[in-house]
Amino acid sequence: MPLNHLPPMKRDYSLDIRHLTRVEGHANIQITVRDGELLDARWAVVETPRFFEVMLKGMSAERVPFLTSRICGICSISHSLASIRAVERAMEIVPPVVAEKTRLLAMHGETLQSHALHLFFLVAPDFAGTSSVLPLIQSHPELVRAGLQLKELGNEISTVTTGRCTHPVSLVVGGLSKAPDKQRLLQLQAMIQERKPALESACAFLLSLTIPDFSRETEFISLSNGSSYPAIGGSLVSTEGVVHDESDYLLMTNEYMQEGSTSKFTRLSRESSVAGALARFNNNSHLLHQKAKEVAESFKLKPVCHNPFMNNIAQLVECVHILEDAEELIKTLLDGELSEIKTSFASKAGAATGAVEAPRGILYHHLEIDEKGKVVKADCIIPTTQNNANIHFDLHALVQQALREGKNDGEITKLCEMLVRSYDPCISCSVH
Amino acid sequence: MKLKIASFDFTCCEGCQLQLANSESTLTDFLELLDIRNFREISSERLDDYDIALVEGSISREDEVERLLKIRKQAKVLVAFGTCACFGGVNSLKNSFPLDETVREVYGDMVIETLPVRRISDIVKVDLSIPGCPVAKEEVERIMVSLAKDSIPTLPKYPVCVECKQRLNTCLIELGEICLGPITRAGCNAVCPTGKTACLGCRGPAEELNMPAFLELVKERGLSLSDLQEKLAFYNAFEPLATDET
Numbered sequence: 033m034p035l036n037h038l039p040p041m042k043r044d045y046s047l048d049i050r051h052l053t054r055v056e057g058h059a060n061i062q063i064t065v066r067d068g069e070l071l072d073a074r075w076a077v078v079e080t081p082r083f084f085e086v087m088l089k090g091m092s093a094e095r096v097p098f099l100t101s102r103i104c105g106i107c108s109i110s111h112s113l114a115s116i117r118a119v120e121r122a123m124e125i126v127p128p129v130v131a132e133k134t135r136l137l138a139m140h141g142e143t144l145q146s147h148a149l150h151l152f153f154l155v156a157p158d159f160a161g162t163s164s165v166l167p168l169i170q171s172h173p174e175l176v177r178a179g180l181q182l183k184e185l186g187n188e189i190s191t192v193t194t195g196r197c198t199h200p201v202s203l204v205v206g207g208l209s210k211a212p213d214k215q216r217l218l219q220l221q222a223m224i225q226e227r228k229p230a231l232e233s234a235c236a237f238l239l240s241l242t243i244p245d246f247s248r249e250t251e252f253i254s255l256s257n258g259s260s261y262p263a264i265g266g267s268l269v270s271t272e273g274v275v276h277d278e279s280d281y282l283l284m285t286n287e288y289m290q291e292g293s294t295s296k297f298t299r300l301s302r303e304s305s306v307a308g309a310l311a312r313f314n315n316n317s318h319l320l321h322q323k324a325k326e327v328a329e330s331f332k333l334k335p336v337c338h339n340p341f342m343n344n345i346a347q348l349v350e351c352v353h354i355l356e357d358a359e360e361l362i363k364t365l366l367d368g369e370l371s372e373i374k375t376s377f378a379s380k381a382g383a384a385t386g387a388v389e390a391p392r393g394i395l396y397h398h399l400e401i402d403e404k405g406k407v408v409k410a411d412c413i414i415p416t417t418q419n420n421a422n423i424h425f426d427l428h429a430l431v432q433q434a435l436r437e438g439k440n441d442g443e444i445t446k447l448c449e450m451l452v453r454s455y456d457p458c459i460s461c462s463v464h
Numbered sequence: 465m466k467l468k469i470a471s472f473d474f475t476c477c478e479g480c481q482l483q484l485a486n487s488e489s490t491l492t493d494f495l496e497l498l499d500i501r502n503f504r505e506i507s508s509e510r511l512d513d514y515d516i517a518l519v520e521g522s523i524s525r526e527d528e529v530e531r532l533l534k535i536r537k538q539a540k541v542l543v544a545f546g547t548c549a550c551f552g553g554v555n556s557l558k559n560s561f562p563l564d565e566t567v568r569e570v571y572g573d574m575v576i577e578t579l580p581v582r583r584i585s586d587i588v589k590v591d592l593s594i595p596g597c598p599v600a601k602e603e604v605e606r607i608m609v610s611l612a613k614d615s616i617p618t619l620p621k622y623p624v625c626v627e628c629k630q631r632l633n634t635c636l637i638e639l640g641e642i643c644l645g646p647i648t649r650a651g652c653n654a655v656c657p658t659g660k661t662a663c664l665g666c667r668g669p670a671e672e673l674n675m676p677a678f679l680e681l682v683k684e685r686g687l688s689l690s691d692l693q694e695k696l697a698f699y700n701a702f703e704p705l706a707t708d709e710t
Contacts (some may be wrong), residue, residue, distance in 0.1 A: 087558055
């Protein structure tokens with residue numbers, strides 16, 4: 033009798049995935065079950081560290097966003113803006129309104145691109161039972177086309193607002209180095225209209241899928257500003273009722289080291305917590321655009337949702353919100369003058385935190401700057417770092433549930449991989 | 465014949481391999497050229513019978529050296545893909561700090577293995593370099609077509625300035641800012657100066673390079689040499705200025 037047909041009480045099972053595929057960066061999953069008992073379930077990040085906090089030392093504050101954007105190839109705009117916010121707060125620089133609106137639009141583009149990449153390229157193959165998106169080009173052409181259209185739209189929004197979709201060019205301390213071109217904003221407006229059906233068909237496809245039924249109660253952390261769905265700056269809040277000022281990010285993160293992992297772990301009120309689309313939704317769903325609320329309802333997604341697989345759906349809901357909000361932002365930019373884009377400033381000493389909602393969750397950059405405008409100390413805390421502990425404890429609970437349900441080895445392996453992917457981990461970013 | 469290709473990443477942000485999935489409107493045609501054998505970020509399939517290896521990132525740990533040597537053995541064409549692979553990239557900024565202090569600053573007393581950052585060509589023979597932070601997808605497409613047609617792919621020899629002039633931009637140096645456009649290899653369509661920020665030289669030195677004249681220009685305009693030094697060091701793609709020059 034093959035091992036995986038033994039009754040759950042007697043089972044042995046081990047999983048040792050080195051360099052999990054279809055995620056950004058390098059990490060391993062190791063699980064050991066003996067005689068039906070879970071001995072170990074481990075999430076280990078083995079990515080090579082780059083030491084950005086050290087590289088930043090002595091760098092001119094104005095150059096910082098160009099370096100920190102290189103922390104991540106997927107969320108470079110968020111890193112750039114977290115640094116810019118930290119510098120501007122440290123030096124008491126207030127950017128012009130046009131710059132603020134353009135930055136928000138840039139973040140929308142990045143999040144749309146990132147969510148589309150995740151949902152269509154990394155997650156969809158799990159549901160279709162293929163090893164990658166490539167076979168889906170033949171088997172699910174409309175789905176792939178919808179995914180590509182949305183990803184392209186996200187990239188185009190980022191390009192129009194920042195000059196380039198990866199590693200932004202025109203986001204600078206004080207505002208923008210160049211205003212977005214009105215002609216291209218007009219084209220974007222048309223492109224958004226044209227691509228809404230792609231998002232609708234994506235919603236229909238995801239509605240047809242069965243999301244794994246698994247929940248483990250945890251704490252969700254995000255930004256919150258009380259008036260709009262969070263993106264740049266605000267209070268730090270959790271679903272356990274914790275509220276802190278942006279500057280008190282260390283009280284929210286409590287980083288610690290984990291043996292065998294080059295990425296740190298964090299905690300707040302419980303053994304673990306979560307950042308990301310589901311955390312933003314759980315804390316701010318009332319601030320979503322009406323259409324996004326309707327999509328959430330169609331998936332029966334309600335706050336506080338503790339099923340990590342629903343992070344995929346929260347991302348989809350955010351895509352709907354982004355298209356609506358981006359349209360409004362573009363309209364405002366087109367209706368106004370785009371001449372005042374940068375506040376001039378003189379360097380001065382200071383220290384401050386910049387927090388933004390990167391696609392994968394709350395991102396903190398803290399910078400201390402001396403009177404010559406050079407960085408003395410830097411600290412970056414990445415969303416995936418804040419999800420490591422939760423992934424770790426979820427793996428325990430998920431394997432135990434799967435053993436109780438009598439799932440076979442292949443099914444358990446697939447569920448574990450899908451669980452990790454649903455967090456959309458950005459591993460090289462978390463190690464930085 | 466499709467190109468049997470694999471993509472690997474080392475110490476980096478993975479932004480260059482992500483460009484492969486960009487330019488969505490031409491993506492399915494681009495993929496027609498390729499038979500993707502191994503690409504961890506997008507596929508669970510891992511096959512070892514590839515001809516072309518795109519290698520992204522720099523090298524900063526011993527296990528990376530071993531992985532890279534294995535890739536070199538298999539690949540007929542090993543491509544240093546992006547600025548980190550070609551020059552070490554921003555990661556090289558770490559090399560100006562003592563390693564033990566670097567680890568302590570980030571990890572305290574925990575033991576973390578890390579080596580000084582090296583470029584791919586410091587470890588193995590590189591057959592082809594595609595610089596850029598990130599790489600420009602149009603250039604990657606052009607080079608892949610060359611490889612598929614068995615012709616020799618080339619990079620522009622002239623500096624970014626040529627492309628910048630073609631785009632009718634106002635020169636940033638004229639506006640009082642040091643821009644590395646005059647000394648950096650073109651091929652990016654001058655994307656940074658077009659966005660009114662200085663070129664930081666991610667594509668490395670142009671082949672037709674006149675460094676003394678550039679230095680003279682910076683001095684003549686009374687621009688900051690320490691700013692120039694910071695810019696030249698940013699991607700580790702240029703020699704630092706001699707101390708008597710700063």
